[in-house]
Amino acid sequence: MDFSFIVMQFLSGLMMATLLFLVASGLTLIFGVGNVFNFAHGSFYMIGAYLAYQTVSVWHTNFWLSVLVASLGAGVLGMLAEALFLRRIYGRADEGGFQILLTYSFILVIDDLVKLIWGTEYKSLARPSGFTGTVELFGLSIPAYNLAIIGIGIVVVIVAWFVLARTRSGRIARAAALDREMLGSLGINVPFTMTLVFGIATAMGGFAGALAAPLRSVSPGAGIEVIIDSLIVVVIGGMGNFWGAWLGALILGEVNSFAVATVPDWASLFNYLVMVLTLIFKPEGLFASRKIRRV
Amino acid sequence: MNQSSGAREIILLGLFLLVFGSVPFIKQSDYHLMLANHVLIWGMFAVAFNMLFGVTGMLSFGQALYYGLGAYSVGLVVKNYGSAMFLPALGLGLVLTIVISILVGLLVIRLSGVYFTVLTLAFGQLAWQITFRWYRFTGGDDGIQGIMPSGLLENHTVYYYFTLALVVVSIWFLWRVANSPMGLVLRCIRQNPERVRFLGRRVRRNQLRIYVISSFFAALAGGLMAGVTNSIHPDMFYWTSSGEVILMAVLGGIGQFFGPFIGATVIIVIQDVVGARTEYWSLIIGIIMMIMVLGMPKGLVGEIRGLMARYAAGKVNRG
């Protein structure tokens, strides 16, 4: 393995990691702030991808505009889902189980709605103009779009961290994660905050779906395929922690990338192995945002 | 879950046996027998799962691990040593399950809440990936076909009664556990683990016990299922199998001992009826689930009981 190959493989891992992170970031946000495990997060990712396809390939507009449309569309749908359905089960005994079931029912419904609207054919989206070529970096040629994605991932993690840690809205969001009742008595509209945060989280899913669309095939069932990997990322990083999700994604991306290059036969096992090992030795994830109630 | 008098239990048991015992006589085809078999096996799986979730408050998303383990023990042994080994293979699967569930259980019970859920999911998925990937040994994604029980059990009706007997014994056993002092401790653990610990009860040991018991019956369900469908597939380890059993339990009512059994019955029948009539089954099942979760938080059985209780109370009040 020569040095330039190691660099190349590292960049491939980084690329994979960024896409994983972009999908997982919304999942970790809604978990960290809302204590909601949104099993249907992948479905919002899929909606984002389809909305991007619709905007670019059918309405023939600019790709970056489609990213915006996809994020807004997924966000609005997410807010509706929260306000109409999820809100009703907060505080119920065994809320966790009901959250999984309710969001699982979203997956089933969204899958069929997407099929009704767009059919079962595979859709594809071209890379945006200006990002179709390659960039020469350290004597390696890297696709420009891949570099753009990696850059966007870094921006997202920094912005998210800044908003949560340094702004008033971020403080409210973090407070909501700890004690919703207390926040309510301080005059904050807690239900609205929850809806908004849920919307932002699903918008991040849609954002990821739109950005990934030019690299993947847009097809029904795409949501379910990304959710397990995103879950692994979130769990490794510590639920609700942005830096954790980014690091978790980075670990998975790089482990995968070098497993492919060295032990391709067993590469597919590594994701689960990494997750099981992390949970055994550091059950709360690498960056736990709060202490786990242990029994 | 109130304590019941012996007489009521006997009536219950009699009804249960009557309904399921008569299936081979009133069925129109082999298919109905298979459907009833699925109901029995999933019903038992769901009741056993609920000992973990509904009773003790441990939401495992990885019971498919044991369901698959039971099925693959039977499948692999029968494939390699012939169908005469069907029953020993079923036993082997159960023994393996006890060993593995103790080992995995020791790791997972250290966590609670959603962390427990996710770790069980991780183990289940790891088992799925290994089964899927270990092509030479497990047959990989192709699964294993032609798993026939031997001797008398080869007959579908005999096999059905064999399943019925095992399911009745299992459910009776679980009922006894739920209503034993241990069951009481488990329910307390669900409500307040700290207090249980102060009272000198060992929380972890009881959690491990119930995890092993629940897993044991999941494996029995898997092993029995291998004899019903005659072919098995790594999907049995996949998280969707774990999800299905959760769905059955919640739908039927996790606060009721028999709720999950009803849930399993309803889900299997709905899947079959809806699946046969429309390709948009996932939309319809999704909407049914949504309605159930939002409108019937206590599950089918819990809600019906609540309605009846209110009706009875109303009658008393209004004279």
Added chain:
Amino acid sequence: MSRHKFFYVIALALIVALSCPLSVFAQEKVIKIGALYPMTGRAGLYGLDSVDAAEMAIEEINSKGGVNGYKLELTNTDSKAKPDYSVMVAKRYITQDKMHFLFGVVSSAVGLAVTEVSKQYKKIFIGTDHASTQLTTDKFQPYYFRVSNNTFQSMAAGALYLKELQQVKPWQTIAYIGPDYAYGHDQWEELRYNLDRFGVKYKAVGEYWPKLFAPDYTPFITSIINDKPDILVSGFWGGDTVAFIKQAQPYGLFKKTLYFHPDAGGNYELMSAMGTELPEGLVLSARHHNNWPDTALNKEYVEKFFKRTGRYPTYAAEGAYAGIYAIAEAVKKVGNPDDTEALVKALEGLKIQLPEDPEGFTSYIDPATHQVVQVQAIGVTKPNDKYPPAKMMLGDWKIYKAEDLLPPKDYADRQKKK
């Protein structure tokens, strides 16, 4: 409150289940075909195309008066691509709905499970679109017939193509990438077996196994580029092919290495999904092509399908179309759809003219293996917008004779020993 009331619910549910026979009580004589195609998820498109093509064939036959006074009738249940559920539906088809034929199936795993039911109940199962060679070799049973090529045939044609290529443009190294499940592994094994059989000298420099439906291939791509193979053989299907090509193209992989995808690569869905993004010069094949052979039958089939559905068919459609005609031919020979043993005899060696047959060739079912024997054509992607939304189609065809693609006699025994 007495608990036994809840057992009424069980009883009620069971009664509902038991009193729901699905069969349509038609007065006229009907040949009932029970299909199990997936209608959801990644393989949903194949299911949809198959059902449409089968319905199309049935209308053609019924409008001409049916077969021996029998009308054909197709019922499809979404298999959800789940083997255990499919087994249950297959049992319902046979014992409850009294279907005459089991039909369809996209996933090989479902195919293997359903063939077991077919064997148990002695009902004919017509396989239209699953590729696993096992079904007609070591898992062969007398009531199973397959009317589309299996992976062995595709790989034999692929090996012959590579052999010819070596004489024109000497290549030495080969790498493989395919989904990490039976289908992906079988193709690579069968290709190597056939390369050895035809005496091709080569060096394998890499094997890659991304999981099925993996979203990201970047690490695989950079690793393949590092291996510098002359030929990259691919065993993907569907959306995975699309994603892989899209991700590999900007790395310039297809300029350095010949992309060779002889089983499912040439499926029309790839051309229709990728449009102008599909690179030129990829070597692909599939079990049916919309623009080959240039026969009246194929043109008519493709046009009719397009008129009916508004889209051009994937290869799955032609398999289902062929399956219906095979059933019709067999019933015509026997006179009724009830005598299973006679139908088996009729299907063995059955000759049937299909859209994918070039001039002067007729597909037939090999009596020994129950596998249809067909010509295989391998082509190269070239600009062609006659089948929109595709902008590229295959061309520069190389044709491989059906008989050269069959597994040798000892192949089934060899597989069983493993």
